[in-house]
Each structure stands twice: as C-alpha cells, then as structure tokens.
Amino acid sequence: MRRFSLSSLLTESLKGHRGWGRQWRDPQPKPAYDVVIVGGGGHGLATAYYLATVHGITNVAVLEKGWIGGGNTGRNTTIIRSNYLYDESAALYEHALKLWEGLSQELNYNVMFSQRGVLMLAHNLHDVQSFKRHVYANRLNGIDNEWLTKEECKEFCPPIDISGSLRYPVLGGALQRRAGTARHDAVAWGYARGADARGVDIIQNCEVKGIRRDASGAAIGVETTRGYIGAKRIGVVAAGHTSTVMAMADVQMPLESYPLQALVSEPVKPVFPCVVMSNAVHAYISQSDKGELVIGAGTDQYTSYSQQGGLHITTHTLDAICEVFPQFTRMRMLRSWGGIVDVTPDRSPIIGKTPVENLFVNCGWGTGGFKATPGSGHVFAHTLATGTPHAINAPFTLDRFRTGRLIDEAAAAAVAH
Amino acid sequence: MLEALYRTARALPLGRAPASDPARSGIVIQPAGAEARFALRVRDAGASAAGLPLDGPINSVRGNDRRWIARLGPDEWLIGSDESEADHLPSAIAADLGERAHSIVDVSHRNVGIDVSGPLAAVALNAGCPLDLGDAAFPPGSATRTLLGKAEIVLIRHPGGAPRYRVECWRSFATYVHALLAEAAIGAGSTEQAVRR
Amino acid sequence: MAQPFRLSRGGRIDRTRPVRFTFNGRTVEGFHGDSVASALLANGIHLVGRSFKYHRPRGILSHGPDEPSALLSVDRGPGRIDPNNRASVVEARDGLKTLSQNHWPSLEHDIGAVNDLLSPVFVAGFYYKTFMWPRKFWDKVYEPFIRAAAGLGKAPAVADPDRYANRHAHCDVLVVGAGPAGLSAALAAARTGKRVILADEGPEPGGALLHDVTAEIDGRPAAEWLSATLAELDSRENVILLPRTTAFGYYNHNHVALAERVTDHLPSPGTAPRERLWQVRAGEVVLAGGSHERPLVFADNDRPGILLAESVRVFVNRYGVAPGRRIVFATSGASAYAAALDAKAAGLAVTLVDLRTESECGPELARLKAAGVEVLTGHTVIGAKGTKRVTGLIVAPVDRAGRCGAHRVLECDCVGMSGGWTPAVHLFSQSRGKLAYDERLDAFLPGTSAQAERSAGASKGTYDLAACLQEGFAAGAAAAGSDERKSFTASPTLTGFKPVRAMPTDADPTKVRAFVDFQNDVTAKDIKLAVREGFHSIEHVKRYTTTGMATDQGKTSNMNALGIVAGQLDKTLPGVGTTTFRPPYTPVTFGTLVGPARHALFDPIRTTPIHEWAEEHGALFENVALWRRAWYFPKSGEDLHAAVARECEAVRKGVGIFDASTLGKIEVVGPDAAEFMNRIYVNPWLKLEVGRCRYGLMLKEDGYILDDGVVARIAPDCFHVTTTTGGAPRVLAHMEDYLQTEWPDLKVFLTSTTEQWAVIALQGPKARAVIAPLVDGIDLSPEAFPHMAMRQGTICGVPTRLFRVSFTGELGFEINVPSDHARAVWEAIWEAGQQHGITPYGTETMHVLRAEKGYIIIGQETDGTVTPDDVGLAGMIAKAKKDFVGKRSLARPDVVATGRKQLVGLVTDDPKLVLDEGAQIVDDPAQPIPMRMLGHVTSSYWSPNCGRSIAMALVADGRALQGGPLHVTTPEGFARVTVVDPVFFDPKGERIHA
Amino acid sequence: MLLIACPYCGNRPETEFRCGGQAHIARPTDPGALSDEQWAQHLFVRSNPRGVHAERWNHVHGCGRWFNARRDTVSDRFIETYKMGETPKSQDSNSTLSTSTQAEARA
Helix, strand or coil: CCCCCHHHHHHHHHCCCCCCCCCCCCCCCCCEEEEEEECCCHHHHHHHHHHHHCCCCCCEEEECCCCCCCCHHHCCCCEECCCCCCHHHHHHHHHHHHHHHCHHHHHCCCCCCECCCEEEEECCHHHHHHHHHHHHHHHHCCCCCEEEEHHHHHHHCCCCCCCCCCCCCCCEEEEECCCEECCHHHHHHHHHHHHHHCCCEEECCCCEEEEEECCCCCEEEEEECCEEEEEEEEEECCHHHHHHHHHCCCCCCCCEEEEEEEEEECCECCCCCCEEEECCCCEEEEECCCCCEEEEEEECCCCCCCCCCCHHHHHHHHHHHHHHCHHHCCCEEEEEEEEEEEECCCCCCEEEECCCCCEEEEECCCCCCHHHHHHHHHHHHHHHHHCCCCCCCCCCCCCHHHHCCCCCHHHHCCCCC | CHHHHHHHCCCCCCCCCCCECCCCCCCEEEECCCCEEEEEEECCCCCEECCEECCCCCCEEEEECCEEEEEEECCEEEEEECHHHCCCHHHHHHHHHCCCCEEEEECCCCEEEEEEECCCHHHHHCCCCCCCCCCCCCCCCEEEEEEECCEEEEEEECCCCCCEEEEEEEHHHHHHHHHHHHHHHHHHHHHHHHHHC | CCCCCECCCCCCCEEEEEEEEEECCEEEEEEECCEHHHHHHHCCCCCCEECCCCCCEECCCCCCCCCCCCEEEEECCCCCEEEEEECCCCECCCCCEEECCCCCECCCCEHHHHHHHCCCCCCCCHHHCCCCCCCCHHHHHHHHHHHHHCCCECCCCCCCCCCEEEEEEEEEEEEECCCHHHHHHHHHHHCCCCCEEEECCCCCCCHHHHCCCCCEECCEEHHHHHHHHHHHHHHCCCEEEECCEEEEEEEHHHEEEEEEECCCCCCCCCCCCCEEEEEEEEEEEEECCCEEECCCCCECCCCCCEEEHHHHHHHHHCCCECCCCEEEEEECECHHHHHHHHHHHCCCEEEEEECCCHHHCCHHHHHHHHCCCEEEECEEEEEEECCCCCCEEEEEEECCCCCECCCEEEECCEEEEECCEEECCHHHHHCCCEEEEECCCCEEEEEECCCCEEECHHHHCCCCHHHHHHHHHHHHHHHCCCCCCCCCCECCCCCCECCCCCCCCCCCCCCCCEEEECCCCEEHHHHHHHHHCCCCCHHHHHHHHCCCCCCCCCCCCHHHHHHHHHHHHCCCHHHHCCCCCCCCCCCEEHHHHHCCCCHHHCCCCECCCCHHHHHHCCCEEEEECCEEEEEECCCCCCCHHHHHHHHHHHHHHCCEEEECCCCEEEEEECCCHHHHHHHHECCCCCCCCCCEEEEEEEECCCCCEEEEEEEEEEECCEEEEEECCCCHHHHHHHHHHHHHHHCCCCCCEEEECCCCEEEEEEECCCHHHHHHHHEECCCCCCCCCCCCEEEEEEECCEEEEEEECCCCCCCEEEEEEEHHHHHHHHHHHHHHHHHHCCEECCHHHHHHHHHHCCCCCCCCCCCCCCCCHHHCCHHHCCCCCCCCCCCHHHHCHHHHCCCCEEEEEEEECCCCCCCCCCCEEECCCCCCCCCCCCEEEEEEEEECCCCEEEEEEEEECHHHHCCCEEEEECCCCEEEEEEECCCCCCCCCCHHHC | CCEEEECCCEEEEHHHCEEEEECCCCCCCCHHHCCHHHHHHHHHCCCCCCCEEEEEEECCCCCCCEEEEEEECCCCCEEEEEECCCCCCCCCCCCCCCCCCHHHHHC
C-alpha cells in the first residue's frame, strides 16, 4: 500500500500524479474464503479490516452487489456521537467514537472526522428531563455530555434563535463536544484500502443470490452473480437488504426497511459551527466542509426498497429547520436522496449469531448506523473470528426479542404527559 | 341568569368574527355561529332516522344549512343542525334506530365551523388541503374528513352552483385553521394574477 | 457609453423600458426583458465570479438554468439577500443589487487565486491523503482553513420577510416545458377539454422559439405560431399556464412538485408570496424539458468570454446582446453553425472551428461558407488565451490518429463552444423510468417508463423543429386520451454532432487543465486520476472528484465526465453507468418547500377555553404536545419556586382551580363496551357500576404501559374514558385498531370528546363548599357522592358530568362542561371561591401535588419500557382475565426476572436539596467509571406540604431497598438519599374521602 | 407522497393515511398458550419482502377505516387495496419480484 502523506502528495504533484496506484484491487472471486462478508458498506468493510488487522484473518471476501459505500454509508448525514442512555448502547457507540478519534491515522486515509460537537436542543420540560438523564448516565459511563442553558446553546451555535418567540422555544440543550461528523465516502474507501492491502478481496458488482447449506443446516457458502463462493463463516452486513439475504437461509428477521431521506443546501461560507439535533421538531442539521447544510429527519411510514420517499417528509423537515433557524428560508435545497434503513422493534441493532450455524448477522442500525461504523466492524470481526460475541455486542442478540430484554433508546425518550 | 347563560352565551373560540376577505380576492372567510352537531355511528343503518337520510354515499352531504348530515365513513355520520334542534334530535334518531346498536354523541362544542366562499374558495382551500376539489372529484354535495395543513378537518361543499364550503375542525385547531385560510387567501389571490399575467 | 455591446436591433427586450441595477456597486443598465447575465454582457462585463476551489476567474457560460459559473449574491432589500443565484435566470430589474462571490479582497484581485498556483497539489481527492498530522491540527487548523476557502456565497443572516405559498393542484395532463414540443402537447391536450397545467421555468413561454428567429412553422414565422398558440391556451378555462415555474421533483404516483417564482421579478412584491410550491397530482405527465448543450473540454476552456454556442445565439437573438465582437465558434456538431449564422447576420466577426472533417459535416457547412464565414474543419482546440477574458483560441488541424498540426491562434473576445447535446432526462429519471443509451445521439434517453408519463421533443432526443411539434402534439393528445395526430411543416433544424470527450491536444497531459465541471473545478485530469486510483463506477468518480456535485448538478458536465471515464476504462458509456437523478432539478428555496408553515402556522397551537383567562391572570405556559398549558400563575415578584409553593399550599389548605381540559376523552358506546374495555385495559370493567369511576391502565402488546386515566361508567353501554394529554390521539388510534382489525364482532363505537368537554379541576378541602351553591340536581354529600363517583346534573345551569376524583389526594372534583360554556362556569366558580381563598394553579403544582401522593405520570415515571409491576401497579391487573392487550408479554423471561427497576420514593439527607430529574442512582459513589447505575430519578420537587424535597425514582429491585441508602448524581457530585415508600403526604389517604 | 385507493373513499393522498405494517398477522386467540418464541414471532418478526407486500393502512384522516393493501416495495406501486376481512383478488405470490410498471398497467 502506497502510504499517503504530505510528502508523497508533493512528490506526486511534481510527476503529474501518475504514480498513484489503485486504492484497492478488483480481484476475481476465489472459490472459497475463511470469511465471506455480504455487503460492502462501511460496516462490512470495517469488519473485513479488523478481521485482518486484529485477528489476522485475511482470507476474506467482501461481496458488494453495486459499488462499495453506495448504500447507507454514502447516503447518511454523517453524524457521530456516543451520548446514548443505556449502558449497552453507550458502550457500543463510545467504543466506536474512540476508534473514530484515531481512524484517519489508523487507516492512513483522512476521513475528516470533525469533532465539532453535537448539540441536542430541548424544546419542552420533558426534553429537559430526558436530556439530563442522558447527561448523568453518560457521566457515570465516562462519556462526555453536558447540559447547556439556552444562552450557552446560543453561544456555542450562534444561528440558534433563543428569543422565546418560536413555536417550541429552546430551553437548553445537551452537548457532546467530542461528537461531530466525518466524510462518509472516505470511511468506506479508507477501510477498503486498508483491508485490501492486507489481502482482503473486495468484490464489487457481485450480488448474493442464495446461501448454500449442508445437510446439518449449516451455511457453507453463497451463490452469487459471479458464481458460487464457499465460506467457513458468513457475515451478513446488508443493512436495508438484510431481510432479503437472511431469507435465503430461511431466517425471518424482526426487521422492516424504510426509506430515509436527507438533503443538502447549496454551499455557503461557514455559517453553522456544529451539529444540531432537535427531537421535538424532528430534524437535524450541520454544515459540511464543502459548505453545504446537511439536513435529515425521520423515515417515511411505509417499507420500501426504492430509495425514494415522499415530498411531504422533506417539507416537514424543512418546516422544522426553518422554525428554529428562520434565516435559512432563502437557502436552497440542492440535492436530496434516500436510503433504505433496516429498523428493529427496539430500534437497536442486532449483532451476532443466527439460528443457522456459521451464519452471522450485523443489522438493524436504523437511522443511526454511520456513527457506529468502526465499533460495529470491530466487534463483529471479533464475533466472526471467535464465534462468540465481544462483550460489547453480547447484549445485542436476536434472542432479546424473545426474552424481552429490549434496548429501546427511543422509547426511553418517549414524550407524553 | 345562569339558565339564560346556557342558552345564549356560547363563547366560540373564533368569537363571532365578521366575514373577512383578507386578500380582497373574492375569498370570503367567515366563522360559523353556534350550531349543534352530533357524531352518529351505526352499522347497517337503514334508509333514514329522524328524517335524516342515512343511505347517501360515503363522502356526501344531504340537507341544508340549518340541518345537514354528512356521511364520513361506512358507519359514521356528522350531523349539523340549528341549536334549537339540539335537544330533541338525538332522541328522535335513537327512536328511529330502535334496537340497532349505535352511538350518538353530542360534539357541538368540539367542532368549530368556518365558511369559505367565493370564486377562488377552492384555490384557498388547496393551499392546505391535498384533495382534488375540482367539480368532477368534489362536486357540490361532497363531504369528507381530510387535512388542512397540519390540522384535521371535515370539508363540506354545500349543494348549489356557487362555490360554498364549510370547514369543520376541532375547537383548539380553529385558530390555526382560520389563520391558515387567511394566509391562503392572500396567496390564492396572487395566483390568479400570476396566471393571468 | 451605456450598453456598448447592445446590438442596435433585435431581441425580445423592451428598449423603451430601461432598468438599472448594480453589480459590485457599479451601476449596470439594461432593458426590461433582460436577464442579469444579458445585461452584464450588454455592458461588456464577463468576469463575474471566482471558482470554488482554484478561485479562477469565471464568466457566463450559459443563458439558462444549467449555468455553473456566474453565481451572484442578490440583494433585494433588508432580509432579502441570498447567495448563489445564476445570473442567467435572475431577471434584471430596477434596484437590484448583485454581488460576485468567493473572493477576497475583490473580484479582480483575489488572494484565493494562489490556490490556482497550487493546483498541481490540489488534485482530486488530495485531502484524503494529507492533513492527518499532527492529529489535533485537523479540527483546529486544516478544517477551518478548508471551510473558509470552500462555500460560495454567504448565507442570509436575518429572518426572511417574504412569505411563501403552497398549492395542491390536480390535472389530467401536466406538461413540463413550454418549448415547441411542450406547447404543442399542451395544445393537443387542452383541445380535448381535459384539465391541463403547462409549466415553464422561463419568464416567457416559447423555449427555443424565443431565439430561433429565422424558423418558420406551417409557412409563417415561428414567433407568430408561438403567440397564436399562447393566445389559444390562455383563452381556455381548462388550462393553467405557469411561467417562471420549474418542475423540480417527480415523486411517486405522479406527484410532481413545481416551484413558481411569483414576485422576485417585480419592482415591489407587495403582500403576495415570493414563491409558491405547486404539488401537482397529474393523471398523465408530458415531459418536454429540452436539452442541455455540452461544453468542449480543452485547456483553459473556463476563461470568461467562453460561452456555450447556443447561449451566444440566445444572447444575440433574444436579448440583442453581442457577447463579443470577434467570436470563434468551436464545435463538433451542426447546431453551432446556426449560432454562427445568426452572429454573422448580426454583424459580428465570426470564425468557426469544427473537429469534424468536411465529409462528416452536413448541409450546415455549405450554408455557413456561403454566408462568408471562415470554417476550419478537422481542427481541434488546443487551448485558450487570456486570463480574465478570453483573447484568443489556439487551434490546430488534427488527423484521424489524433495528431495535431501547426498551432494557429484565432484572436477573439468570445468563444461559442458546442460539444453536442444532452437531453434533460432528469424528471424522467426521478420518476424511476429506466434510461436507455442511444449511440447515434450519444445520449441517455427515456427508456422504460415507471409512471404515467411520456417525453417529447429534445428531452427525448428529438431536435428537429417539425418533429418536436409533431411528437409533442401526439404526446399531449395521447396523455389526454385522444389518438389525434397533427403534422407540422417547419424549417429544418441543423442537428447532428460527433461525440468528443476531450479535445485532442499535443500538450503535456499533466499540464493541461481542461475543465469538465466548471464550478467544482474538476478537470479531465482529475477524472483520469480517479480512474487510475480504482474509482471505476461513475458514482465513485463523482464522489471522489466532486464532478457533477455542484449547484448545477452536472447539467453541463455529466456526459463529458462519463465519456472520459468510459474512455479510460475502454468501456461503453452505459458500461460505466449513469447517475440516478434526484430532486430537485434546479435548486429550490427552503421557503418554497416550507410554504406558509412558519411561526404560528408551523404547528397548530392548541389552547383551551380557559386559556385567555389564564393569560389575563398572569399565567406562564408550557408546551405539552401541541397544547399550550398554564404552567404556573406567578404573582408579582414571584419566581417559579415561590409561585408553586404558594399554589401547593393553597390547594392543601383551601381550594385550588386547575384547567384539565387538555385531558383526552373518548366516549366508548355500544352493547359490548364493557367487554371491549376489559380487553383493552389491564383492569376489570364488567362489574363497574353506572355512576362509578375507575383508574384504568392500558398496555401496548409488548407489555409496556401505554397510557392511563380515570374512566366513568355513564350507562351500562357507555363509558367516559379519559387519557393523558399527549396520549389522546395515540390511545384512540390504538383502540380503533383493535376494534376494527382484531375484534370486528364487538358492537362498540368510539368518539373523541376531548374538546366537547372542558374540565375544571377543583381540588382542596373547600372544593365542595365552593361548588355547592352552583350545582343543581346532584347531591354533593360524601355519602351520596363518594370519591370515584360521577354524577350528571347542571352547574351554573350548564349540563355537567361531575367527577369526584382527585389527582392531588384532596377532596376534589373534575367538572366537565361543554367547552363553549367553560369560561363562564370557570368564572362563576372563581367568584364563588373568592370567599374560600380560591387559587388558580398550573401544571407544575399539579405535578408536585400528585408526587406528594406518589401518583405516577405517564411519560415521566414511565418511558415506554415500564410494566405495571415496575411502577407498583401490578395489583390493578385483573387476575381473572384470561387475556388483555399486553398480558402475554408480561410473562416473558426478562420481564419477570429480578433486577427490574421499580418505583420508589427517595428522600435526600439534606432536606433542602432538590434532586435533578433524570439524575442517576448508584449504591457506591466511589466505584470506578463506568459505574453500575441502579436507576434514575423520575420526579423531584420541593414539597411545601412536606417541608422538604421529595423524589420518585425507578431503582433496580428498589422495593427491597426500602430504608437503605443510595447515592444520586448532582451537578457537582453525589447526594446521599434514603429509599422510602413513594407516598409522602397523607399516607393513609384520608383527605381524599373528606 | 403516495396516492392510495381507500376501498371506501377512492384515491386519496398518503398524508391522510397511517401505515400499520404487515397485514394478515392475526392476534392469537389464546396468547397465553404460546411459547415465548411463538409470541416473539407474532410480535416482532416481519416478512419485509422486496417485492409484493401485504400491509395494513388506516384512512385515519378520512373515513377512519383500516384496510389492507398489496404493494410492490420496489416500485411502490399498489396492486390492490381491499377491505378488512376480504381476500385479495390479485394472485401474485408474496415473493414475486417487481411487477409491471404503472405505465404498462395503464396500457
């Protein structure tokens, strides 16, 4: 792997950049691998990377039906934070956040992780209580998260209107300073390059059409559009398509796939210093390095594989943004798009074994998977390598829906009086 | 004194505001006065009760301004009447329905009416209502529950040639619905100017 | 001299109506009908901006919405400043202030242009390879620098005074684009009598007919056909013609979004909305959005003065403006010849360079030569001269192998380039139609439709005028359900081009900076680098190089980029793929999308009939769901704490009045009502007597508490159900769902009566005394009207459902009266209560009083993960019932396991310390982080009646910890608390039965 | 915004409706008799097909009725809507991938 650095960049700039090789190979699939990962998004590529780097397992293929990073990895609003309420979630996302903090150096690929802070605005007394509950829980879990008065919110993020004239006035907010954003595509590419350099085959335009099982029922390989590929272990990391892939092994999942839309504005000079999330009005916003305001909200209400949702979702999202930031009505929406997010009944992921021997799954990240990418890959690699879950993903079993041990962050923030 | 108060002094949320044409575009918005209304639910309703037809198609209204019945669903009607009928109407309906399981609930104070009329009335309504209000899809005599912006309403198009609509919403949404209609009237007026250049 | 580049005649501008606006402070004069771009060009202004990355000088490339370079901030007055407007689509009008962007200190002298010198380093994706050391520098140094350099204009800083409108519309046929094909389609559809909407993005319908001044249709000038057609459309009641209206989004089921610009072009907007969103549901859609011209890719093709060839033609013919006096057209196709002919006819010096050989050309060659224009066929463009304005074009003959001959510099002040045409298939693609590559036209065309639409004209690759008219007519007729066809005769259009990805050159390829994406500064070299680095999918190339990601979304660049990638990979274009087009077609203001939904119209503000009274009596309010509720009633000088302490004491000692109208209410009626209640709630209902109340608890099917509330039995077949304020819609939906889908056999009907009944809660030992004189027909004595009973009678002559219930632990009544009488009754009670010291109280006091009694609040003690047993309410569950919603889930292993969090009371060692709600609880505050958390504080108040702070909490196995110490987080550290029973006041509950 | 044919009211915009997820999951008559596994299956496991999906919709801001629909989750095209208790007329199997386009359906 040609190392990236300022000096290599300068050297190449004198030679017309002719010396840069491929960032990852385009190999033909081998007949069999130790581990086959289905899905070439950030989570799948990270899994492969950590299989190679942490566990020394390099006879690995990542199968991607399109182009790597083309699913939710390249379609999200890139928010990264770890200030979750429950111990289980907090441990998982904090694990990821710690990995994010060194990721550019680890991968030798600038993923532009920007710790500009995520500020969650409280618009009613219930929000205040809920956010303080988070702040205290995070403190005892060693995760930074602090309560800001509305004046402090304004100081941290000057575009916020705290005048009290809003439909839902800002009462304060919870700020995680270590949280922020990253360049989503670079995460996929960086992991791909790192994994590839260690021998992992990244195979694009290769769609899995079936899962082959032996007489005992154990999974032994996958049928693909590029032929049969044997595997000692298979990890399904297919996000919105997980139900479809798992159905190939006759496993029905507690998942539903919904369209999730996001949009960006035209680029403008720096105007928005951090990430702001607002549950009460339901929208979130940040500004990319390029200058675009990046805006997202909730899913459409019906399941769909179309990567397209309704205009009313977009208009309601912008209603909310312009209510909190009335100066943005003259900004223009430049681009909108949709992803397909797989949602579990408790909106927390499933990471671990399945009823089928040798078949493992990492799914159900819903609307919040990007932030977990390094942590998710890291613990899933452990699970695939050892056959048992890492302590961090142990609670995120499929079995919890039977026992009732749900991890429901959203319910914990439920609004009602 | 108190008895008198009950009969005469319903404090309506929009007051007894006069008709207004905020954009001077021919769209007249007028909060309705105090009326009686009943939510009627009954399965296999039969042809009529208390003289009110129950066999009209779903999403239609029958009657006149003083007494109307809108079929909102297969087993659901919204009945409007002059306040003077409020006391005897439910019992008259119940008597006619006899043994059939039903529910008549007084919602006179839950609902607020706003009348919208004028040549561009439908244009104003379409600022918030996503339905096709054209003559073919929503002819005079139509009635349905729908949305106006972020509020649920019942929209009734009175029989007759001139475009006259009744918007019924819940009491606490009345301010919003009225304000949205006023805003819409301003926008609707300019539409036609733009179209006609 | 004003407007030195204005031609002496021609154009559709109104020379009798001059307009004046400013550009960077300099007054620019134009005419009514000018765009800002045409007016600038009329004044010889070509340098209008700096590029995104390299800060290169940029001019006007295009006349339309595909303009990537000429982006201006436009100032229409206070609060009406916005960035990134395309000069080509902003209509010139008096008083406008326009400013160029992305430079410092000035457009002419921009320090940022140093980036251009560093361009050998700043190649595609360079930032992924560096800025990583030292690690801390990213946030503090590199990223702020990158951000400051990026971005284009400045975001508006103050709230926008303009209003925006929304309109839902329905039609049988929506026609997008009012060029020849669209007009013809609208005409055909309109004549069937169907409802037609015709939308066009320009200020004037006509499309190419507005500048094709020599064309004839059916033997008369095209302009005549245009005005006749418009007159006919205008005269038809069934047609809505929308100029200045861009169809920007094609959504599911023929839901098409249009953005209409209503007032920006007017001198004064008045009260009319600035823009309007049209949400059109169309039976059929005809897409006739035309096509976009491709630039040629050669060194320094981005210099100001280099325009698209057709744009030169538009400026000359439609605006009467000469973009230069000596114009070189560079092309690989026929259409530029028409531009050259028109420029020549306008008296300008013209030369044309064609990459094609003589034999590859059509009749255009002879026509242009006959007009006396020098034509260099078989020539490539090596590069451009000039920096802030093109001064010459370097051309050379090129042979079939791509070898270049001797260079020749063609001096000029303007270049019109044409690399062929790309149909605007954006909306078709958004509709999820599948594109098909047409090799003959070198374009992706609409292929398989996914929705009820059809394309016509240039957007379908049909460029000939007569063919466009015919195709449009047929499409419009077919969309309207007619099979009528019409044939047109028209002057033939010069069409056909030879696809060229990058112009052949003999220069060192590492030195050539030939731009593909003008705004994002992506060169052919960048694209090749991306391909070398393994980015082979066009989506990867886009993301790595940012080509096609600028504000023009690749309208001018996509095909060139795709072609270069295909060339590098030796693949066909479809082999590389095309990108999926997403809304919007062109950028749309947030305001358009928001429409009127701002301020009070953002979300309805729901208020009760008592709201104005509360306002008049000084209440402060809190938002609860959509409601605004009185929070507390401070007297002068009181803060929240003092007011609530006073209100709390008043209720316990005398009487308090509280507006509980927001409670949800549902009338449950029918012979099976009791059975239905039995299935929905955990409690038993069959034996509840008429006139009695019961506190009910309902679960979701997963076993967690959904809602609670007091229910009264009005009649054997009628229940008056109450819900929480926020839970009302949820509970009604929950009940309806089960009723309709699981138990359709039950004869039960549900009606929301939340707003029929206003609820006046009168609480405190003197409550009975206050209402006694006002109530008729109800025996208020404790014997006749015990706690948890309901009676019907009148109060102040108003019919009431009078509940004897209490959420305070005191003697209390909840007086349900019809809403329109509520204020009068409230005021009568207020008057009658004066002698008893009646005190109004708000939600905060309500919370404190119920907490003193250990009553839970849904959403505060519960959070969607709490079972009845968790909050100590397992006793409410009817043991005899075999089933109710949620029952089965209560038997799941982890729901019956030990260690669940249970509701307890907490008292702090320091009685004055009020814990934070949400504070976490541990047994050992000295343990290392991460600590084992046992639970959290759900409610916490200063209790004036207990004379100390009190708190409720959910604590793991908390009921077993009674009397034991625990530690609770505080902003500074921890506070020691003791676990107690959560009933802090009147534990025996005697007062409630008074 | 989808256009949904309510079996009672005809074509109406999506905003008037609430989607209720997968259809034809009858509540067990005796939940107490089910194992934890079976109960979890009933509560949580969903087919989530890529293709034709039977789902519940409620015309909440219209006639208030719940009904069923068959919709292709790839094209979002509705194949059929039908009242509660009725059986669908369309016979495509649940696993069928995409169906004809709206344009073809119209032809």
